[in-house]
Amino acid sequence: MNLDEFRRHGHALIDWLADYHQTLGARPVQAPTRPGAVRAMLPADPPENPEGFESCIADLDTVVAPNLSHWQHPRFFGYFPANALLAGVLGDLVSTGLGTVGLSWQSSPALSEVEEVVTDWVRKMVDLSPQWVGVISDTASTSTLVAMICARERTTNYGLAKGGLQAEASPLVVYASAGSHSCVEKGALLAGLGRENIRMIPLDDSYGMRPEALRESIEQDIASGLRPCAIAACVGGTATASIDPIREIADIARRYDLWLHVDAAMAGSAMILPECRWMWDGIEGAHSVVINAHKWLGAPFDCSLYYVRDEQHLMRVMSTNPSFLQSKVDGQVRNLRDTGIPLGRRFRALKLWFLIREQGVSGLQARLRRDMANARRLAEIVSTTPGWTVVAPVHLQTVCVRHEPDGLSGAALDAHTRAWADAVNSSGEGYLTPAMVDGRWMVRISIGAPTTEWTDVAGIWAAIQRHADANSKRTLHSSTVAGE
Amino acid sequence: MNLDEFRRHGHALIDWLADYHQTLGARPVQAPTRPGAVRAMLPADPPENPEGFESCIADLDTVVAPNLSHWQHPRFFGYFPANALLAGVLGDLVSTGLGTVGLSWQSSPALSEVEEVVTDWVRKMVDLSPQWVGVISDTASTSTLVAMICARERTTNYGLAKGGLQAEASPLVVYASAGSHSCVEKGALLAGLGRENIRMIPLDDSYGMRPEALRESIEQDIASGLRPCAIAACVGGTATASIDPIREIADIARRYDLWLHVDAAMAGSAMILPECRWMWDGIEGAHSVVINAHKWLGAPFDCSLYYVRDEQHLMRVMSTNPSFLQSKVDGQVRNLRDTGIPLGRRFRALKLWFLIREQGVSGLQARLRRDMANARRLAEIVSTTPGWTVVAPVHLQTVCVRHEPDGLSGAALDAHTRAWADAVNSSGEGYLTPAMVDGRWMVRISIGAPTTEWTDVAGIWAAIQRHADANSKRTLHSSTVAGE
Numbered sequence: 001m002n003l004d005e006f007r008r009h010g011h012a013l014i015d016w017l018a019d020y021h022q023t024l025g026a027r028p029v030q031a032p033t034r035p036g037a038v039r040a041m042l043p044a045d046p047p048e049n050p051e052g053f054e055s056c057i058a059d060l061d062t063v064v065a066p067n068l069s070h071w072q073h074p075r076f077f078g079y080f081p082a083n084a085l086l087a088g089v090l091g092d093l094v095s096t097g098l099g100t101v102g103l104s105w106q107s108s109p110a111l112s113e114v115e116e117v118v119t120d121w122v123r124k125m126v127d128l129s130p131q132w133v134g135v136i137s138d139t140a141s142t143s144t145l146v147a148m149i150c151a152r153e154r155t156t157n158y159g160l161a162k163g164g165l166q167a168e169a170s171p172l173v174v175y176a177s178a179g180s181h182s183c184v185e186k187g188a189l190l191a192g193l194g195r196e197n198i199r200m201i202p203l204d205d206s207y208g209m210r211p212e213a214l215r216e217s218i219e220q221d222i223a224s225g226l227r228p229c230a231i232a233a234c235v236g237g238t239a240t241a242s243i244d245p246i247r248e249i250a251d252i253a254r255r256y257d258l259w260l261h262v263d264a265a266m267a268g269s270a271m272i273l274p275e276c277r278w279m280w281d282g283i284e285g286a287h288s289v290v291i292n293a294h295k296w297l298g299a300p301f302d303c304s305l306y307y308v309r310d311e312q313h314l315m316r317v318m319s320t321n322p323s324f325l326q327s328k329v330d331g332q333v334r335n336l337r338d339t340g341i342p343l344g345r346r347f348r349a350l351k352l353w354f355l356i357r358e359q360g361v362s363g364l365q366a367r368l369r370r371d372m373a374n375a376r377r378l379a380e381i382v383s384t385t386p387g388w389t390v391v392a393p394v395h396l397q398t399v400c401v402r403h404e405p406d407g408l409s410g411a412a413l414d415a416h417t418r419a420w421a422d423a424v425n426s427s428g429e430g431y432l433t434p435a436m437v438d439g440r441w442m443v444r445i446s447i448g449a450p451t452t453e454w455t456d457v458a459g460i461w462a463a464i465q466r467h468a469d470a471n472s473k474r475t476l477h478s479s480t481v482a483g484e
Numbered sequence: 485m486n487l488d489e490f491r492r493h494g495h496a497l498i499d500w501l502a503d504y505h506q507t508l509g510a511r512p513v514q515a516p517t518r519p520g521a522v523r524a525m526l527p528a529d530p531p532e533n534p535e536g537f538e539s540c541i542a543d544l545d546t547v548v549a550p551n552l553s554h555w556q557h558p559r560f561f562g563y564f565p566a567n568a569l570l571a572g573v574l575g576d577l578v579s580t581g582l583g584t585v586g587l588s589w590q591s592s593p594a595l596s597e598v599e600e601v602v603t604d605w606v607r608k609m610v611d612l613s614p615q616w617v618g619v620i621s622d623t624a625s626t627s628t629l630v631a632m633i634c635a636r637e638r639t640t641n642y643g644l645a646k647g648g649l650q651a652e653a654s655p656l657v658v659y660a661s662a663g664s665h666s667c668v669e670k671g672a673l674l675a676g677l678g679r680e681n682i683r684m685i686p687l688d689d690s691y692g693m694r695p696e697a698l699r700e701s702i703e704q705d706i707a708s709g710l711r712p713c714a715i716a717a718c719v720g721g722t723a724t725a726s727i728d729p730i731r732e733i734a735d736i737a738r739r740y741d742l743w744l745h746v747d748a749a750m751a752g753s754a755m756i757l758p759e760c761r762w763m764w765d766g767i768e769g770a771h772s773v774v775i776n777a778h779k780w781l782g783a784p785f786d787c788s789l790y791y792v793r794d795e796q797h798l799m800r801v802m803s804t805n806p807s808f809l810q811s812k813v814d815g816q817v818r819n820l821r822d823t824g825i826p827l828g829r830r831f832r833a834l835k836l837w838f839l840i841r842e843q844g845v846s847g848l849q850a851r852l853r854r855d856m857a858n859a860r861r862l863a864e865i866v867s868t869t870p871g872w873t874v875v876a877p878v879h880l881q882t883v884c885v886r887h888e889p890d891g892l893s894g895a896a897l898d899a900h901t902r903a904w905a906d907a908v909n910s911s912g913e914g915y916l917t918p919a920m921v922d923g924r925w926m927v928r929i930s931i932g933a934p935t936t937e938w939t940d941v942a943g944i945w946a947a948i949q950r951h952a953d954a955n956s957k958r959t960l961h962s963s964t965v966a967g968e
């Protein structure tokens with residue numbers, strides 16, 4: 001492909017994407033794909049000779065778009081908003097097109113320094129103190145693993161430079177909110193701590209971690225000769241967007257000298273709103289915080305921000321300095337490779353930089369407030385509708401609901417919940433994610449795609465009711481028939 | 485930004501990128517930036533209100549492009565070719581613009597299945613047997629960490645599900661080629677093994693690992709009551725693109741029941757050439773292999789391929805299955821989240837798919853052969869030029885050279901080497917990476933940017949000679965003056 005062809009195909013693909021977004025609302029939200037269907041459309045062998053690029057573009061309409069669940073769709077209410085705002089899309093295009101790689105500062109100065117500046121912008125936007133330093137990584141899972149490793153090395157006084165974790169006399173223990181994301185347990189396991197040394201701390205009625213239970217668990221482990229190492233708390237838990245009481249947890253971390261990692265992957269975006277900052281009150285007592293700019297904030301995936309208060313510690317754990325990466329200016333610059341697992345680095349800061357400038361802080365705030373208002377409005381309607389329950393407090397943009405018709409409970413109720421959620425998803429009218437709390441299935445309505453307005457929320461609520469009613473009628477009828 | 489604006493700005497940025505590539509040859513290759521200069525150009529605070537997107541585009545010419553070292557430049561000879569071929573750039577644009585996230589198969593079926601198909605295409609292209617299954621990750625550093633963790637869990641019989649590494653009675657040991665990338669040591673350290681349990685195996689005259697030294701080291705550790713766990717060998721080592729003897733190393737791995745990880749991050753691309761496959765003869769005896777499609781092959785960074793023979797083991801180590809990720813089809817599909825550290829997944833397969841189709845296997849092969857021919861031609865010229873040495877065998881596209889004028893040795897020779905390399909880089913005429921072998925500095929000329937032709941190689945060789953001669957005259961003159 002020469003540069004003239006690049007212009008021509010590039011313009012065509014920009015237009016293809018614009019058309020895709022323009023027609024999104026008319027597409028089924030969940031992919032109707034059968035397992036293996038895409039694979040069956042593709043040749044088993046790579047082409048020996050060049051195909052025309054036109055056939056690649058054509059496959060977007062036949063192979064790709066019809067077989068995606070559409071995360072940018074106005075009726076996407078699954079998982080979390082993973083918003084790819086258009087200014088961020090264009091920033092990422094430039095990043096890829098420049099083809100620059102941040103191995104060291106010298107290899108891409110603008111990449112390094114724009115990242116420094118933009119992560120500091122976000123620090124100010126969420127009102128963290130100037131003590132905090134941020135870096136961009138791919139996802140919260142990666143940052144959480146880094147946090148677990150940093151905690152491990154703090155407790156072992158840099159055991160990695162000696163005999164490693166395997167040389168430690170008594171086992172390290174990690175404490176996590178029972179509402180924490182699966183990546184916390186995974187991070188602790190990958191860091192070598194072992195499942196027996198992970199404590200899931202029970203939750204209160206609002207699904208926040210119970211500090212008293214945390215304290216008891218730590219005391220018990222100390223009494224047993226174990227070594228408490230780290231606490232992972234969350235602000236915006238995965239299932240219900242729950243809030244752990246950070247201030248009380250930070251006090252406990254301080255008292256027992258534990259690392260405190262705060263997973264604000266989801267709720268971190270909301271910290272740009274002063275009225276939401278109570279949710280992480282006490283955050284200055286944490287050692288590390290993760291905020292996914294690729295979620296609600298709108299930077300295209302992947303763009304996860306990892307903030308630490310002690311950057312020297314992070315670098316001491318993560319740094320390498322082989323000869324081929326040394327440069328004359330090393331003493332005067334930050335080499336971002338020493339802050340994470342990968343050596344190479346995309347120019348991810350560019351999409352975040354473009355996004356914040358194009359939207360302005362006020363523009364980002366307005367969109368988040370719209371989504372929170374829609375969530376509150378929906379929660380009010382659900383909670384006043386007979387047979388329906390809002391199962392968790394609505395602090396942010398996630399509304400967790402359950403349809404509890406008379407005559408259904410236990411496993412039958414779970415089956416009903418999953419059935420109506422599946423019916424909604426299969427209909428293409430919306431995309432919802434069921435999840436468990438308190439051992440029971442419920443359905444999350446996660447509001448916040450870029451183009452989701454109240455009419456879309458009202459639309460999914462109508463669809464939910466229709467499918468739930470139909471399924472409960474079927475279920476109750478068949479159980480009546482079976483009972484006759 | 486609405487969709488009309490997206491079209492307008494998108495077209496403008498496609499054209500900006502085309503212009504950038506068109507004018508690349510006229511730019512200084514290494515950024516002339518002083519530390520802090522980019523930061524000083526940017527406001528310390530984020531904008532409260534939206535800026536026009538035009539100002540973002542304008543900053544590409546003032547802030548960004550002048551402060552990058554240009555990896556796609558025809559005279560970029562640094563580190564390794566991190567080629568962003570244009571078809572791949574456009575594939576990545578689509579990936580970002582779709583804004584789809586692979587959490588589970590259900591969340592993006594096309595993302596999952598195109599990745600399955602394309603990694604299998606590459607498997608065939610490099611002639612790995614059908615036993616191997618590939619997944620895409622960001623970088624080789626990440627895959628190497630995963631390999632170290634998988635090796636650890638194999639040796640401990642899934643210690644992570646019990647007491648973890650800290651419950652193991654005798655320490656695990658990892659063996660790496662002394663020519664291996666820094667990420668091998670880093671991966672072993674992050675996995676908790678500790679520096680005392682990493683053995684760097686010495687190299688032979690061609691900078692390949694000495695199998696006999698490996699065997700002795702293993703025997704010694706067994707005799708000391710330690711537990712040999714894994715070997716990391718490399719094909720295309722970082723400093724000199726050296727080749728470890730994989731078949732002999734695989735035999736040793738088999739005999740002692742060790743995990744064998746092969747880092748073919750760089751040379752893996754060359755395995756699409758039948759005439760190069762002797763370099764990893766014996767590869768079928770390895771447990772894991774990493775091939776960076778974002779290096780010489782041409783998929784824009786990041787796009788690293790990780791192949792394993794036992795996918796079930798990988799998934800057992802890396803999997804999580806929280807309620808919110810479960811779906812009806814889980815038994816019938818591969819959930820790629822269970823193959824790596826991050827949960828979320830970009831549609832990285834799209835850029836690789838477009839690249840292979842647009843180039844064809846034959847197109848990719850032709851470009852790699854061009855680069856290898858240029859490297860051989862340069863090596864021949866260097867080795868017959870008085871005062872110059874080619875310090876390592878040229879198997880691929882990396883030529884390692886040293887200027888050794890009469891009267892310079894030891895530290896003075898090192899200073900000369902670094903000085904002339906720095907002079908070339910500072911002149912903007914080319915970008916070179918110095919590195920150490922055998923305790924002495926040399927300079928790597930890593931050939932293979934997409935538009936690098938013989939004239940560019942000849943040009944950098946002329947510049948190298950000019951700057952080296954000038955510096956040696958200065959050095960020898962000043963030492964003569966000092967000696968008078």
